[in-house]
Amino acid sequence: MSVTIRDVAKHANLSITTVSRALDGYADVAVSTRERVIALAKQMGYAPSSAARQMRRQRTDTIGFVISSLRRDDDSRPFADPFISEFVAGLGDEATHQNIDLLVSVASPNENETNIYRRWVLGRRVDGLIVNRLRERDPRIALLRENNMPFVASGRSDDITSYPFIEMDTQTGFSLITQHLAAQGCKRIAFIGARPDLRLQQDRYLGYLAGLQAAGLSPSPELVEVGDLTRQGGYQAGLRLLVKTPRPDAILGINDMTALGAMRAANDLGLQIGQDIAIAGFDDIDDAQHTQPALTTLRQPVYDIARQLVQMLLDLLRDPTQAPKQIMLQPELKVRASSKFLNPK
Amino acid sequence: MSVTIRDVAKHANLSITTVSRALDGYADVAVSTRERVIALAKQMGYAPSSAARQMRRQRTDTIGFVISSLRRDDDSRPFADPFISEFVAGLGDEATHQNIDLLVSVASPNENETNIYRRWVLGRRVDGLIVNRLRERDPRIALLRENNMPFVASGRSDDITSYPFIEMDTQTGFSLITQHLAAQGCKRIAFIGARPDLRLQQDRYLGYLAGLQAAGLSPSPELVEVGDLTRQGGYQAGLRLLVKTPRPDAILGINDMTALGAMRAANDLGLQIGQDIAIAGFDDIDDAQHTQPALTTLRQPVYDIARQLVQMLLDLLRDPTQAPKQIMLQPELKVRASSKFLNPK
DNA sequence: GTGAAAGCGCTAACAT
DNA sequence: ATGTTAGCGCTTTCAC
Numbered sequence: 001m002s003v004t005i006r007d008v009a010k011h012a013n014l015s016i017t018t019v020s021r022a023l024d025g026y027a028d029v030a031v032s033t034r035e036r037v038i039a040l041a042k043q044m045g046y047a048p049s050s051a052a053r054q055m056r057r058q059r060t061d062t063i064g065f066v067i068s069s070l071r072r073d074d075d076s077r078p079f080a081d082p083f084i085s086e087f088v089a090g091l092g093d094e095a096t097h098q099n100i101d102l103l104v105s106v107a108s109p110n111e112n113e114t115n116i117y118r119r120w121v122l123g124r125r126v127d128g129l130i131v132n133r134l135r136e137r138d139p140r141i142a143l144l145r146e147n148n149m150p151f152v153a154s155g156r157s158d159d160i161t162s163y164p165f166i167e168m169d170t171q172t173g174f175s176l177i178t179q180h181l182a183a184q185g186c187k188r189i190a191f192i193g194a195r196p197d198l199r200l201q202q203d204r205y206l207g208y209l210a211g212l213q214a215a216g217l218s219p220s221p222e223l224v225e226v227g228d229l230t231r232q233g234g235y236q237a238g239l240r241l242l243v244k245t246p247r248p249d250a251i252l253g254i255n256d257m258t259a260l261g262a263m264r265a266a267n268d269l270g271l272q273i274g275q276d277i278a279i280a281g282f283d284d285i286d287d288a289q290h291t292q293p294a295l296t297t298l299r300q301p302v303y304d305i306a307r308q309l310v311q312m313l314l315d316l317l318r319d320p321t322q323a324p325k326q327i328m329l330q331p332e333l334k335v336r337a338s339s340k341f342l343n344p345k
Numbered sequence: 346m347s348v349t350i351r352d353v354a355k356h357a358n359l360s361i362t363t364v365s366r367a368l369d370g371y372a373d374v375a376v377s378t379r380e381r382v383i384a385l386a387k388q389m390g391y392a393p394s395s396a397a398r399q400m401r402r403q404r405t406d407t408i409g410f411v412i413s414s415l416r417r418d419d420d421s422r423p424f425a426d427p428f429i430s431e432f433v434a435g436l437g438d439e440a441t442h443q444n445i446d447l448l449v450s451v452a453s454p455n456e457n458e459t460n461i462y463r464r465w466v467l468g469r470r471v472d473g474l475i476v477n478r479l480r481e482r483d484p485r486i487a488l489l490r491e492n493n494m495p496f497v498a499s500g501r502s503d504d505i506t507s508y509p510f511i512e513m514d515t516q517t518g519f520s521l522i523t524q525h526l527a528a529q530g531c532k533r534i535a536f537i538g539a540r541p542d543l544r545l546q547q548d549r550y551l552g553y554l555a556g557l558q559a560a561g562l563s564p565s566p567e568l569v570e571v572g573d574l575t576r577q578g579g580y581q582a583g584l585r586l587l588v589k590t591p592r593p594d595a596i597l598g599i600n601d602m603t604a605l606g607a608m609r610a611a612n613d614l615g616l617q618i619g620q621d622i623a624i625a626g627f628d629d630i631d632d633a634q635h636t637q638p639a640l641t642t643l644r645q646p647v648y649d650i651a652r653q654l655v656q657m658l659l660d661l662l663r664d665p666t667q668a669p670k671q672i673m674l675q676p677e678l679k680v681r682a683s684s685k686f687l688n689p690k
Numbered sequence: 691g692t693g694a695a696a697g698c699g700c701t702a703a704c705a706t
Numbered sequence: 707a708t709g710t711t712a713g714c715g716c717t718t719t720c721a722c
Contacts, residue, residue, distance in 0.1 A: 002467075002492075004698095004699060004700085005699065005700065005701095006699080007699095014708075014709090015702080015708065015709045015710075016699090016700080016709095017702085017708070017709060017710080017711095018702095018707080018708055020700070020701060020702090021701090021702095021707095021708090022699085028708085029707070029708085029709060030707060030708090033707080034629075034707085045467060045491075045492065046467065047463070047464065047467030048468060048699080048700065048701095049400070049468060049469055049698090050399075050405075050468040050470045050702070051396055051399035051400040051405065051469065051699080051700090051701055052396075052398035052400055052470060052698075052699035052700040052701090052714090053468075053697085053699080053700060053701080054399075054700095054714095055394070055396040055397055055400050055698090055699080055700075055713095055714050055715070055716090056699080056701045056702085056713085056714055057700085057701070057714085058699045058714070060395075062397065062448075067437065081430075081473060082427070084429070084430070085426075085427070085429070085430040088433070088449070089412075089451060092412065092449055092450060093451050093453055095450070096450055096452065096453065096461070097453075098449055101450065101470070102448070102449050102450065102557055103407075103446055103447070103448055103449075104433070104437055104447050104448075104449045105437060105441055105446065105447065106437030106438050106440075106441055107441065108438055108441070111439045113466075116441070119392065119393070122347075122390060122391065122392030123392045123393060123394060123395040123398075124347060124394055124395060124396065125395045125446070146390075147347070148347075148389065176614070177718075195557060200598050212527030231631075231635070250426065260635070264635060267637075286576075290576070290605070290609060292612075349714095349715060349716085350715065350716065350717095351715075351716095359692080359693090360692065360693045360694075361693090361715090361716080362692070362693055362695095362717085362718085363691080363692055363693075365716070365717060365718085366691095366692090366717090366718095369717085373691060373692085374691070374692085375691060375692090378691080378692085393715080393716065394714090394715055394716070396714085396715080396716090397698090397714075397715035397716040397717090398715080398716060398717080399698095399716095400697095400698050400699070400700090400714090400715080400716075401697085401698055401715080401716045401717045401718085402698090402716085402717070403698070485715095525695080589713095
């Protein structure tokens with residue numbers, strides 16, 4: 001069917017060994033031979049079969065990433081999450097740059113995403129994995145551990161002893177942004193979070209509480225709503241918050257998409273954002289600078305984080321015994337117009 | 346290292362043949378044996394090695410998609426293109442659903458993306474490919490053809506005889522939306538396009554011209570600018586257009602991102618969108634409904650198209666001799682507030 | 691209903 | 707500097 005190393009060897013009157021070594025650039029091949037082989041291979045359209053190579057080398061030169069979509073219904077578009085897009089872009093760019101492949105899977109909420117991991121891990125489909133949006137006692141981590149599958153994480157789980165990760169200091173970040181809102185004169189600062197089993201919910205919520213305390217404000221259950229990290233979820237939660245009396249004078253979203261949804265809710269209720277109410281988010285997605293008014297947020301260098309995660313994973317694959325690199329980054333506060341507040345009573 | 350079929354066979358006191366057949370559900374295995382094997386495999390954490398399977402079956406159960414980023418610089422975030430995200434989401438969802446894997450690569454502008462195709466094709470890394478944003482005399486298509494690599498396309502190239510594709514009738518669509526703008530009273534309707542070698546530029550530009558003609562307006566080179574499908578490109582082109590005298594009274598973007606950029610340009614110049622100037626786009630990305638004012642556009646069911654493309658590709662893999670399915674869809678005009686125009690002189 | 695054996699295409703250890 | 711050979715883990719004929 002397609003051209004194999006045997007065909008090339010035959011045409012070159014060489015053994016397949018020599019062809020293999022010539023193409024892989026081994027030193028013990030005559031220069032003239034090497035050049036001849038390379039030219040011939042190119043001309044014949046030969047490239048090593050990836051399956052054969054994987055089998056022989058016991059290595060796939062492929063890393064995997066499973067996009068876990070947290071929510072999908074008729075109103076919210078799938079995967080519209082720009083955070084994930086940018087993350088995937090970083091993974092893809094760095095993978096290409098390092099000459100490895102990226103296997104991507106999308107786990108819809110109804111299927112058991114652990115199954116995808118299981119298939120990839122047990123079938124040695126990939127050399128390693130990138131994991132994000134970790135949960136408490138994350139079953140994926142357990143699976144990877146049990147099967148010795150190398151992985152790096154964005155954010156950390158409970159047990160951080162044995163794997164590399166990059167994490168934003170979201171707790172400090174949320175404390176700072178909460179204090180920023182308080183400094184605008186806001187007294188009733190609401191928070192739209194996410195499912196409590198998500199690690200990021202815990203960190204960010206704690207940061208929010210810490211920020212309130214630092215500002216001398218007391219927390220209230222009335223001011224906390226649960227979203228789902230999507231614009232739609234933020235919109236719904238925003239509506240629930242804004243009809244309460246007394247009304248919140250600020251809304252902090254667990255991420256930018258949530259904040260964008262809340263902005264829309266405020267808009268629909270006729271409130272002037274950056275005047276009647278302050279709104280802020282987290283991530284600094286592309287849209288954040290392009291809304292009217294622009295969204296105050298904490299910047300997370302998602303693209304760079306993704307690239308670095310790939311590098312960390314490759315380091316780990318090269319030397320599995322090394323101490324896991326664990327990096328903590330400070331998010332950067334981006335103050336824009338949405339967090340102004342001109343109506344302090 | 347990891348558990349193979351041999352290990353399972355040994356534990357079960359069976360030949361590897363029987364284990365293989367039991368797990369693959371062949372009929373000629375005793376029910377009791379099958380159950381025993383399945384239980385044992387699960388308990389031992391066995392799953393067939395994907396590399397070995399690929400090699401033996403001469404099939405990868407993987408399809409590929411290369412994201413060709415058209416532009417990357419400091420101002421524009423990579424991959425922020427929601428069109429691509431949604432497309433990838435559709436591919437990923439359907440692939441998962443069909444139990445195959447999706448290999449993704451990101452081709453940065455500086456590397457030769459044909460190299461990625463070459464590696465995948467010659468190395469039989471994937472069973473088939475999804476291709477989009479075709480160009481005139483597309484070298485990728487030539488490569489795929491030469492090497493008998495099955496593929497399906499979103500949009501078509503010059504030679505449409507031999508491969509399946511799904512295409513939007515963008516020409517009709519752009520004609521309609523241009524006429525819609527004219528019907529608002531706009532007389533100087535500008536168009537922000539893209540590189541002329543992109544197939545989509547040609548179709549959409551022709552549609553724009555046809556729409557002008559149908560509305561009794563004459564085209565002017567003054568009213569046409571070149572962008573790059575990004576928000577940033579739309580912004581720059583928008584600025585160039587809006588400082589001209591006389592000023593355009595409508596801007597039609599080749600896609601929504603371009604239109605969004607143009608909206609920002611109009612905003613920056615103090616123009617009221619949907620009043621001083623009408624703006625429209627194409628795609629109906631998630632953001633289109635969330636801008637202020639909401640963006641008039643032509644809806645393209647990107648997610649569904651992507652899913653269907655995967656199905657078409659799998660059909661093609663199952664029966665390579667079948668006549669290529671070629672589908673043409675009509676985009677749906679979504680009239681929103683951005684295309685109002687209240688200042689006809 | 692089960693097993694033996696060939697072979698997918700390649701790489702690497704070992705020989706020459 | 708080049709060739710011989712074993713074997714990666716699996717599926718699939720073919721034989722029993």
